[in-house]
Amino acid sequence: MSQSTARPSSSLRRPAILERNLSxxxxxxxxxxxxxxxxxxxxxxxxKKSSGIQDMEKKLSDFGYRVGIRFLELIVFRERPGRRDTRLLNVLSFIHSTIWKTLFGKVADALEKGTENEDEYMISDNEPNITKFIAxxxxxxxxxxxxFIGGVVEAVLDGCGFPARVSAHSTATDQFPLRTTILMKFDKTVLQRDKTFEAR
Amino acid sequence: MLHAILIINKAGGLIYNRDFTEGLAKLTSNEYLVMAGTFHGVHAITSRISPVSPSSGMEVLETDTFKIFCFQTLTGVKFLLITDPSQANVDVPSRRVYELYADFVMKNPFYNPEMPIRIDLFDANVQKLVRQLNAAG
Structure with a gap:
């Protein structure tokens, strides 16, 4: 606010972020x-604030959660007003493509179903933008x-009504040393509901 | 042909050194530290004795078997590039190394400024860059 009152004549300037149109x-x-x-x-x-590595990952995931829950609101408003996904696969591909594209400027590199457990899905990114410079x-x-990305994904899933336990793992390969996989383990109510939909 | 890269922090301490050519005579790690400190001092003297100030200080040290190019950033970090005597200039390589330093060292939350650089990702990218540059001639 103070910025826009200080320079009222600069109409060519981009307006402050709070005054821009959301869409x-x-x-x-x-x-x-x-x-x-x-x-x-x-x-x-x-x-600095955490006692161990697990604690630290929890903190990062909490940061991500706060981003994700707000971000979902905005992206649903922008990209798909009036639509809500009810099927598991649709939500997953929404995260894999729309969310990833808006956050990182590209689609995630892989979306897979866990081989061992029915309720597990994985999204992988070969070179996540946010950890590009971190060794x-x-x-x-x-x-x-x-x-952090795991936290974002968890928040989006929660917000869509698909509660899941989300964790992030480095799955480095020689070609992609920064490859990261987000593992989602869905609540059993989610899978039951999806089965009911399928039966219809 | 690029033989080695050294990075000296603003206090004259050696924070990174890497050789790229096999079969060259090597210094011990202590000698590297001494050389970095000495170079830092000489560089400071050369910038002070210049008849026209301000001076950037020494930029090239030339011998019949090698050249040392010094690229100093605005923040006082020095990048020393040791090359063949036939190398005309290293404007592009030194800027590229600086870029890698800015990306993979300064943006790394686990790095403490002014301390020796032990970062795998930086190492790998420097190797890649030098291979590219040496292959291009």
Whole structure:
């Protein structure tokens, strides 16, 4: 607010973010460097405030959850007003394509069904934008910074009415050392409901 | 042909060194530290004795078997590139290394500024860059 009152004559300037139209934001991009520094700061905050690696991942996932729950609202408004997915696969592909594209500018690299358990699904990203510059030191090798993305996904699933336990794992390959997989383990009510839909 | 890269922090401490050519005479790690400190001092002197100030200080050290190019950033970090004597300039390589430093060292939350750089991702990217540059001639 203070910005816009300080410079009333600059009509050519872009309006402040709170005054912009919600629906006209598709090409809004943020600098990767600014984001990388912000995320680095979030990580060191999490390191300082937590007792162990699990605790730290929990913190990151909580950060992500707060982003996801707000982001879902915005993206549903922008991309698919008046529509709500009720089937599991539709929601998964919504995350895999729409959410990923809006957040990271690209579609996620893989969407798979878990081979061992029926209720598990996985989304993989070969080079997540947010952890592009982060090399986890050896003594913390279990840490997956993708926990943040996991938090976002968990919030979106919760918000859509598909509660799941979400965790992030590094699944590095020689070609993609930063590859991260988000594992979603769905609540059994979700699968039951999906079966009921199928029977109809 | 790029033989080695050294990075010196603003206090004159060596924070990174890597050789890329096999079969060259090597210094011990202690000698590397001494060399970095000495270079830092000499660089400071050369910038002070310049008749026309302000001066950037020494930029190239040339011998009949090698050249050392020094690229100093605005923040006082020095990148030393040791090359063949036939190398004319290293404007592009030094900027690319600086870019990698900015990306993979400074944006890494686990790195403490001014401390030695032990980051796998930075190492891998520097190797890749040098391979590219040396292959291109």
């Amino acid at each position: 006209k934001g598709r090409s809004n991009e943020v600098s990767v460097a600014a984001y990388a520094f912000l995320f680095a700061e979030m990580l060191s905050y999490a390191t 986890v030191p050896r003594e913390m090798s279990q840490l997956s910074c993708g926990a």
